[in-house]
């Protein structure tokens with residue numbers, strides 16, 4: 790089993806989760822790379838792809854990476870987001886990521902909160918339509934925390950067990 794942990798991260802939150810996943814992967818050959826540095830996904834049996842949620846969706850660079858993966862490759866998505874964990878808005882981004890892949894190849898998804906840049910929160914607090922989101926996002930400070938990273942590791946090993954039993 791050869792596993793790739795690919796990630797896109799602007800302020801380091803998703804990178805932290807990617808590194809925790811990578812470190813937690815047991816009994817498999819593994820690599821970790823930003824999506825911009827991935828050369829050949831074909832040699833991997835399972836590809837994890839992580840991204841920050843942007844505008845309730847997948848940032849363009851992560852989207853391009855997901856689209857570039859050939860049909861049938863086993864994948865698992867992880868994301869960090871300012872919204873509450875499990876909230877509908879964060880889940881919407883996973884739906885979009887899933888729509889970029891061929892049917893039946895995504896083994897699972899994992900999301901956790903990630904600190905939102907204070908300047909972004911500040912600017913959205915002043916816009917009526919985004920104010921409630923900005924208020925919610927303030928409490929993402931301090932994430933991903935130790936508990937998030939442990940959960941990510943556990944999830945990743947579950948994904949690997951799923952890939953092995955396919």
Ligand SMILES: Cc1cc2nc3c(=O)[nH]c(=O)nc-3n(C[C@H](O)[C@H](O)[C@H](O)COP(=O)(O)O)c2cc1C
Pocket residue numbers: 797798799800801802803804840841842843844845846869870871872873878879902903904905906909
């Ligand atoms: C341009 C931009 C748009 C964002 N849009 C959302 C969003 O729609 N929903 C959400 O929950 N978080 C949103 N966030 C917060 C990020 O998803 C969150 O802070 C994430 O952990 C950043 O990850 P990174 O450090 O790996 O870039 C946004 C952040 C930025 C910079």
